[in-house]
Amino acid sequence: MAEHPAYPVGLRLTGRRTVVLGGGQVAQRRLPALIAAGADILLVSPSATPSVEAMADSGELVWERRRYAEGDLEGAWYALIATSDKAANRTASAEAERGRIWCVRADDADAATALTPATGRSEGVTVAVLTTEVHDRDPRRTAAIRDILVEALGDGTLAVPSVGVRPDEAPRVRPVALVGGGPGDPDLITVRGRRLLAEADVVIADRLGPRDLLAELPPHVEVIDAAKIPYGRYMAQEAINQALIEHARQGKAVVRLKGGDPFVFGRGMEEAQALTAEGLPYTVVPGISSSISVPGAAGIPVTHRGVAHEFTVVSGHMAPEDDRSLVDWAALARLRGTLVILMGVDKIGRIARALVAHGRAPDTPVALIQEGTTAAQRRVDATLATVGETVRTAEVRPPAVIVVGEVVEVGDTAPAAPGTLT
Template identity: 80%
Template structure:
């Protein structure tokens, strides 16, 4: 087959159309999921198959005929993937595909195929397909590397393709993770790259704001005045106002929007104003910060549960909704957020209700960032440790035996 000309790229619409796959090995295992996702009517012809391919047949995603290839198998096919270990059968099937004008991919001989499979990737409704221009001298690793670079750029926002269609005004509540800019989700980073306005919390990944284009308006939510309640109301109003101007608005929060982040208050305000709202979950500091400090919140034989508690009000405060007496009786891990200035009274309350005074405690300040540091103590000594080591927010407090599983790193 002549290969002087480059392949012509095209997207096949295979929904409901017969696709025949010859061979049930590793090639089929890799290619079948995408063909299933395309809605193809799939026939696998192979005496054997890998366990994963067999599972696809067991669940009815494909039809499997347990036999070798026979002439006529491709007669009604629109597309064929030839991937058996028998060169003679592959050549015969390829010849049949040519006779019936069936587009055919061969895993063993690209020169003998009438179609090539590109290296593909996906990002928010876009499929990226990369083809080498010639069959001879093809370098699949280079092709895959180009695909990966393009897809990663689209996902993390370093490769921005502007939307030219009219966008529906809306707000994305994006969880920025615990602080390290690399720990924001792929979707969150992409939405940041597409934003016109970003309303950011102090605890959000600040380094990401430096990467935004000059035209993006960044509003520091921490500086909105008039007290805590009025500040939240002002944030809600700012979200609504900018969205109504037709702008893409991102509300960038630390951690996860719905873990002590007032995300639901903002979602309710947007819903009442008729503004579409997208919630992008984030990595919560309650799990990620202890992990970054070498502390698992659960561990076999040590802790079978963990509880996350807000410590922004003291146990004896009438506004507290926490049952500290019940928490003192739990054997698992207790993770306290926003509790640095209240940890003395929290420790006293827990021990008063039966928690042993020698229960290990770890305080991780500025977790996942370059300024991260860890201070270890017990319930009996944690209040003094906070003062002695000048622990400041933001810090995550871990109470329980898991805090003693690994030694603290050098200061």
Template identity: 80%
Template sequence: MAEHVQTAPTRDPHPAYPVGLRLAGRRVVVVGGGQVAQRRLPALIAAGADIVLVSPSAKPSVEAMATAGEIRWERRRYEEGDLDGAWYVLVASSDPDANRTASAEAERARVWCVRSDDAEAATAWTPATGRSDGVTVAVLTGRDPRRSAAVRDAVVEGLRDGTLAAPRHRAPTPTNTRTGAGEAPENPQPPTVALVGGGPGDPDLITVRGRRLLAQADVVIADRLGPRDLLDELPPHVEVIDAAKIPYGRAMAQEAINEALIEHARAGKAVVRLKGGDPFVFGRGMEEAHALAAAGIACTVVPGISSSISVPGAVGIPVTHRGVAHEFTVVSGHVAPDDARSLVDWAALARLRGTLVVLMGVDKIGPIARALVEHGKAPGTPVALIQEGTTAAQRRVDATLATVAEVVRAEGVRPPAVIVIGEVVALGDGG
């Protein structure tokens, strides 16, 4: 019986040499206005190329590019001389004779030529290309375009979701040999801070951009309500600072948080301020942005999924529903309705027919419910309290405005919890 011998794949003795073309302002000729042109033209336009399309006809989307002035369209067959002054040519027509003519002229003129109909006859190949956060990923696997695309997708996805860490280069702060003090580098990176909304708690619900910035961070200043599980994924060198404002417990003063953000950014470190929900929904994000601006530090705001809509959704409660609620209102319940510091018009809220979502209101739910009923809300209005929403500890407790204060005490509901008031509660899984 013959022995089966598995041979290794044959290596290309002359693999393609990868290079990035800087085509801004340079003449590029595209032959053919079909599907290939439709796919390739946007990248050439983005590169700033001076594009001439030579084709008797074109797909509507390609024609729209010409109408918008992004490309020039010669509505005819390819002719000798069309490559005069060109730096690059994409041959992608359905006319074999035109393709061969253009390719031959490109060879004579020493113009790099990509051919969609015959890769072997081409002098250049288009890689599978993807982009993420200023990085261009281009993959060539010889004559296997599907593999090129698969590798490209894996790398781009890793960059986007932060599973493939690619920290930006930052010049280190040199140390004064006499004093040991840090000195500013000659060409320092401008200090920046990212205010990242981490979503309602489930680490899978942070945005792709937020996760990527976490992977690039040197310092993370994190709230308790941020997706804490993501902190375990950070490399050992990342400094994590606990800025938790824990109800009924210790708190890091906002001024101290601002100072920490500024201090670490000025040291040339990539700083991420990781918050729960969205930075600008009761997250004091604007206070931090103002402090950074006053210190001359650039700030990037990465929106997050607010717990006001995601947590009710996680237990099957829609904050709006056709025929039930045409609006929803989100309010802070951290001060009682009769508190002089309250900025909420509870009388107006009681008159609304839509959904009311209360954040940070567990310990004030009794006075809140009484105020709503006193101003005309029906005592039997359904209420749902969702504690630790979207996390493994999530639980839902249902009540009405008349019973909610007692139910909270009896069930031991504690922060963080999102409170939903309105008829939509009855539509959810626990209604």
């Protein structure tokens, strides 16, 4: 059997009897995939690792605490032999051969009737790698190839092109992806977000999204600028919603690329509701919020032992005295933790006065981090008493994250600049 390469095949084991002999490390690695496949699993072993025992305790498999006995494989569709008893392994393998049961031998692949490939998953696709060289079965090599393929599929390096439809077919509606692009550094988008970008037909992008990623898109991808520039040009939210709907109805792969996280001051839910109202599916890809990542990139922890046990994120796009504001500034002033203010550069003077008026100390440290995580990042420090004037004299411009609290003075060393190799 070992003279010819294995024939690759996928087994549907849902509800089908599968027998695993041995409860050690091999079983611990292989059992999760068998459980995920819906197999009806019998484990025969006098002992098991704690993880395998937990699978039995949770009802994911049946465990008989004893050694293998001939006849245990009766009725099985698939068997995994992974005991430390070589004689028992040979006997079980012979039983599998007689019963025409596909059998994996952990101790002797050449004597097995089936081989376990190195497998990985990426968004509904299973990658399985088997070596075709029968005399060079190096599991490290197949695992390395598997890892390269899964990573490439996951981060979009290996993009799956869109599949067109025949003229007589109706467009297949795909879920619109509401993708959080992170705080600005293109390396901080999630793996899934990057992959969906690589597969997109249409990208509707915000100004605060990671712009460098747009340069990586293939020429056929339509990029729609949905920038919302403060007091400047912008695409109305209703127009954005309509663009999402129209392109999705055409069967295109649509990505709504937003800065930070789609649901943190990002109107992501408004877009989701608009899609739902039209009967269109959507998926949400969370992003790293600038409220925690930008302070971190500037060397500021939003919480720190003995300094701050809480942090609050608030929008500063409306002044405290504005009747439309939903923020309880008086309550925020009474808190002892960290206050992170987004979209508040032009209102920070009035915000600081409101916080002081309601009890926050005037000398409370404040840090403003402009264009955080990008090559243009800069940090400006002040206090509540001086921040209004500091913003003016230092010419701080949006986008900037404002951090109020003692944590501003915790860090005594600056992190590496964004994009620096360490």
